[in-house]
Amino acid sequence: MNHHRPEGTPAPAVDETDLSRRLAAMTLKEKVCLLTGADAWTLPPVETAGLAAMMLSDGPVGPRGASFGGNTPASLLFPSPTSLAATWDEEDAREAGRLMGAQARRMGLHVLLAPTVNLHRSPLGGRHFECYSEDPLLTARIAAGFVGGVQSAGVAATAKHFVGNDSETERMTFDARIDEATLRQVYLPPFEAAVREAGAWVVMAAYNGVNGQSMTENRRLLADVLKGEWDFDGVVVSDWMAARSTEETALAGLDVVMPGPGGPWGDALVAAVEDGRVPARVVDDKVLRVLRLAARTGALDGIPATPAPAVPDDVRMRLRQLAVRGSVLLRNDGLLPLRPRELTRVALIGPNAVRFAAQGGGSAHVTAEHVVTPLEGLRRVLGDDVEITVRPGVFPHAKLLPLPADLAVDPVTGEPGVRLELRAADGAAVSAEHRQIAPWWFPIVLAEEVTELALRARLTLTASGTHRLSVLGTGRHTLRVPGRQDQHHEQLQDGDDIAALLLNPPSHTFTFTAEAGEVEIEVLTTPQRNLPYPVTLAGLGYEPPRGDDDDELTAAAEAARDADVAIVMVGSDADTETENLDRTTLALHGRQDELVRRVCAANPRTVVVVNAGAPWLMPWAAEPAALLWSWFPGQEGGDAIADILLGSEPGGRLPTTFPVAEKDVPILDTRPVNGVLEYTEGEHIGYRAYRPGGVLFPFGHGLSYTTWEYLHATASDGAVEVTIRNGGDRPGREVVQAYLETGQGEPPRLAGFAAVEAGPGQSVTARIEVAARTLSRWNDGRWTLPAGPHRLLLGRSATDLPLTCTLD
Numbered sequence: 001m002n003h004h005r006p007e008g009t010p011a012p013a014v015d016e017t018d019l020s021r022r023l024a025a026m027t028l029k030e031k032v033c034l035l036t037g038a039d040a041w042t043l044p045p046v047e048t049a050g051l052a053a054m055m056l057s058d059g060p061v062g063p064r065g066a067s068f069g070g071n072t073p074a075s076l077l078f079p080s081p082t083s084l085a086a087t088w089d090e091e092d093a094r095e096a097g098r099l100m101g102a103q104a105r106r107m108g109l110h111v112l113l114a115p116t117v118n119l120h121r122s123p124l125g126g127r128h129f130e131c132y133s134e135d136p137l138l139t140a141r142i143a144a145g146f147v148g149g150v151q152s153a154g155v156a157a158t159a160k161h162f163v164g165n166d167s168e169t170e171r172m173t174f175d176a177r178i179d180e181a182t183l184r185q186v187y188l189p190p191f192e193a194a195v196r197e198a199g200a201w202v203v204m205a206a207y208n209g210v211n212g213q214s215m216t217e218n219r220r221l222l223a224d225v226l227k228g229e230w231d232f233d234g235v236v237v238s239d240w241m242a243a244r245s246t247e248e249t250a251l252a253g254l255d256v257v258m259p260g261p262g263g264p265w266g267d268a269l270v271a272a273v274e275d276g277r278v279p280a281r282v283v284d285d286k287v288l289r290v291l292r293l294a295a296r297t298g299a300l301d302g303i304p305a306t307p308a309p310a311v312p313d314d315v316r317m318r319l320r321q322l323a324v325r326g327s328v329l330l331r332n333d334g335l336l337p338l339r340p341r342e343l344t345r346v347a348l349i350g351p352n353a354v355r356f357a358a359q360g361g362g363s364a365h366v367t368a369e370h371v372v373t374p375l376e377g378l379r380r381v382l383g384d385d386v387e388i389t390v391r392p393g394v395f396p397h398a399k400l401l402p403l404p405a406d407l408a409v410d411p412v413t414g415e416p417g418v419r420l421e422l423r424a425a426d427g428a429a430v431s432a433e434h435r436q437i438a439p440w441w442f443p444i445v446l447a448e449e450v451t452e453l454a455l456r457a458r459l460t461l462t463a464s465g466t467h468r469l470s471v472l473g474t475g476r477h478t479l480r481v482p483g484r485q486d487q488h489h490e491q492l493q494d495g496d497d498i499a500a501l502l503l504n505p506p507s508h509t510f511t512f513t514a515e516a517g518e519v520e521i522e523v524l525t526t527p528q529r530n531l532p533y534p535v536t537l538a539g540l541g542y543e544p545p546r547g548d549d550d551d552e553l554t555a556a557a558e559a560a561r562d563a564d565v566a567i568v569m570v571g572s573d574a575d576t577e578t579e580n581l582d583r584t585t586l587a588l589h590g591r592q593d594e595l596v597r598r599v600c601a602a603n604p605r606t607v608v609v610v611n612a613g614a615p616w617l618m619p620w621a622a623e624p625a626a627l628l629w630s631w632f633p634g635q636e637g638g639d640a641i642a643d644i645l646l647g648s649e650p651g652g653r654l655p656t657t658f659p660v661a662e663k664d665v666p667i668l669d670t671r672p673v674n675g676v677l678e679y680t681e682g683e684h685i686g687y688r689a690y691r692p693g694g695v696l697f698p699f700g701h702g703l704s705y706t707t708w709e710y711l712h713a714t715a716s717d718g719a720v721e722v723t724i725r726n727g728g729d730r731p732g733r734e735v736v737q738a739y740l741e742t743g744q745g746e747p748p749r750l751a752g753f754a755a756v757e758a759g760p761g762q763s764v765t766a767r768i769e770v771a772a773r774t775l776s777r778w779n780d781g782r783w784t785l786p787a788g789p790h791r792l793l794l795g796r797s798a799t800d801l802p803l804t805c806t807l808d
């Protein structure tokens with residue numbers, strides 16, 4: 001199915017006889033034990049087989065390390081997968097994969113739980129930012145490059161979540177009903193490319209079901225399609241807690257249950273083998289797959305590991321270039337690039353200017369070694385002589401930022417951080433310890449006798465007024481501030497979903513007034529105990545005194561009026577775009593739309609930068625002089641944004657359609673009905689389904705700092721060659737796109753693309769290979785290639801296709 005075949009992963013040749021020998025040395029108990037996690041992130045070692053423990057870790061924006069919550073180690077933070085897909089460049093994806101693989105090796109990991117190759121079926125999908133595109137071909141190409149890059153470092157990539165996990169509502173249980181042709185033509189191709197072309201070593205079975213069978217029990221898709229038709233010889237791992245049966249999962253083709261210990265296999269699977277309900281060879285096959293994975297990732301003794309590539313010294317520059325490459329210039333009336341010599345005063349405005357969102361939320365979240373903010377980026381390029389005024393403009397965030405480490409100390413030890421005390425019913429201390437302030441929150445396993453948690457901190461208040469302090473987690477919370485009445489709040493969780501607690505922790509904000517100075521506060525929590533797990537989490541957020549939206553809007557407009565240029569940053573954050581939740585609206589939260597309009601009215605030289613991982617509505621899109629979409633650009637994001645504003649070529653093209661209004665979105669409802677999510681639209685998702693008037697910015701759209709003329713196209717030998725000319729006065733890069741016109745009343749669909757570069761006045765020819773598979777349809781259980789000729793439409797987006805050409 002490849003149209004320009006990547007070299008794939010040069011899988012280290014595995015000596016299968018050696019694996020069989022190791023298998024033969026293991027007892028049934030050892031074999032079965034190996035197939036469930038020893039804990040949340042590792043597979044157990046097996047001494048008799050010479051097998052070391054293997055470590056698995058999320059995820060798509062960088063290796064998180066083998067933990068979750070506040071104790072997560074610092075790592076490299078990459079641009080969001082939507083940004084990587086916006087490069088429309090398999091080589092950029094391979095580069096990202098290589099760097100991430102190198103970082104994973106540095107952290108001692110064997111398996112990276114990425115890429116996420118589900119599709120943008122609906123822009124409301126909570127993990128939209130973590131998936132690549134609404135188009136299967138673009139997703140497949142980016143996935144193939146990324147998988148190849150990761151595995152070249154000797155780390156397994158994991159194509160997830162197989163399959164139909166394109167939204168999050170009722171994600172553990174919904175059944176996606178997808179007809180066979182749609183599955184084959186739309187939802188399976190990214191997995192197929194990851195497995196067959198790039199040779200992914202791991203596939204993750206999703207939580208949801210497809211066509212009546214849970215994906216961890218889906219024999220048709222796991223055994224017949226993935227392992228049968230596609231010859232997958234790697235490991236199928238369950239999504240975390242997705243395996244809920246013993247025989248059904250074991251017989252369907254699931255190989256590893258995560259997390260552990262415990263779960264549905266263990267002794268129950270040993271018994272099933274002993275009773276003959278599960279054939280011994282089924283377990284042997286799973287163990288062989290795990291051993292093969294170990295051989296590939298350097299976890300088998302006597303088998304040399306792929307040499308670990310070093311994380312290059314210039315990794316920061318490379319992450320920055322990737323972010324530049326993915327950023328999409330949506331509009332520009334000539335204001336950009338800015339000319340530094342013409343600037344003396346810049347207004348940097350907006351909630352995302354002060355709370356820059358480098359990444360989305362959920363299991364993909366990593367603790368970044370650092371984040372370059374837009375202010376830092378602008379300072380660097382503008383120098384100290386340009387005055388930069390920063391204003392938040394509005395306060396749209398539902399949750400506060402974590403309590404800054406420099407504002408809180410443990411009142412007992414005086415160290416930065418907080419004191420955590422666990423108490424019994426009689427008030428006696430069960431434990432007391434110092435905790436660093438987590439960049440996020442930390443999980444706490446509750447012993448039987450613990451009835452109360454206390455977090456104590458001495459805060460330095462830098463201003464007088466109303467302070468906001470938020471508490472994360474469930475239970476009954478009390479805030480104690482000396483000289484003030486205690487404040488109480490109870491927040492309980494319904495249901496027994498631990499993922500909901502960890503991924504979307506409930507938050508409550510208390511307020512108290514105080515003068516600047518020091519104050520000792522205490523937050524007491526009676527944890528919720530009627531849940532099936534004895535875990536709670538603790539986290540504190542803080543916000544110093546501030547004005548309200550009305551005051552801030554006025555101040556922002558004034559700052560804009562007084563500046564040579566206003567840069568407005570709006571968007572979302574990791575609480576809004578995250579896992580386990582679909583979004584309920586595409587409208588930017590709070591009064592951000594009003595902010596953009598006020599600033600545009602105050603200064604015609606306004607650039608809007610949208611900092612979000614997935615589409616949001618921009619009812620004001622025509623108002624600013626320029627509009628840049630930065631996605632969640634990762635740790636070097638602030639530098640990347642500054643680079644583009646000051647002249648670096650923005651490389652991105654939209655991997656997904658941006659709608660005019662919510663009513664224009666083809667699929668807006670991601671709520672299953674009676675547990676069933678019908679994909680009644682078939683293959684008509686994304687640009688294949690929009691009516692023209694509903695598109696604000698089309699799939700494939702993105703401007704360059706130069707202009708391009710499309711000259712002519714010719715077909716040759718399964719490919720089309722498109723000649724374009726750089727008509728501007730600076731070098732640039734263009735992504736030339738080919739769409740197949742099917743002529744059967746169906747919308748055109750992407751058939752290939754290629755990125756090219758040319759200097760001013762130069763012409764360049766893009767060669768776009770079009771694979772037979774891309775032209776084929778799934779009919780009656782097989783691929784058929786409709787008779788030619790095939791008409792291709794060529795151009796720069798799904799709706800700007802000036803050339804045509806015919807392929808025989």
Ligand code: BGC
Binds near residue numbers: 059
């Ligand atoms: C997510 C997976 C992730 C796993 C481990 C699940 O909740 O769906 O994508 O790899 O957790 O964190």
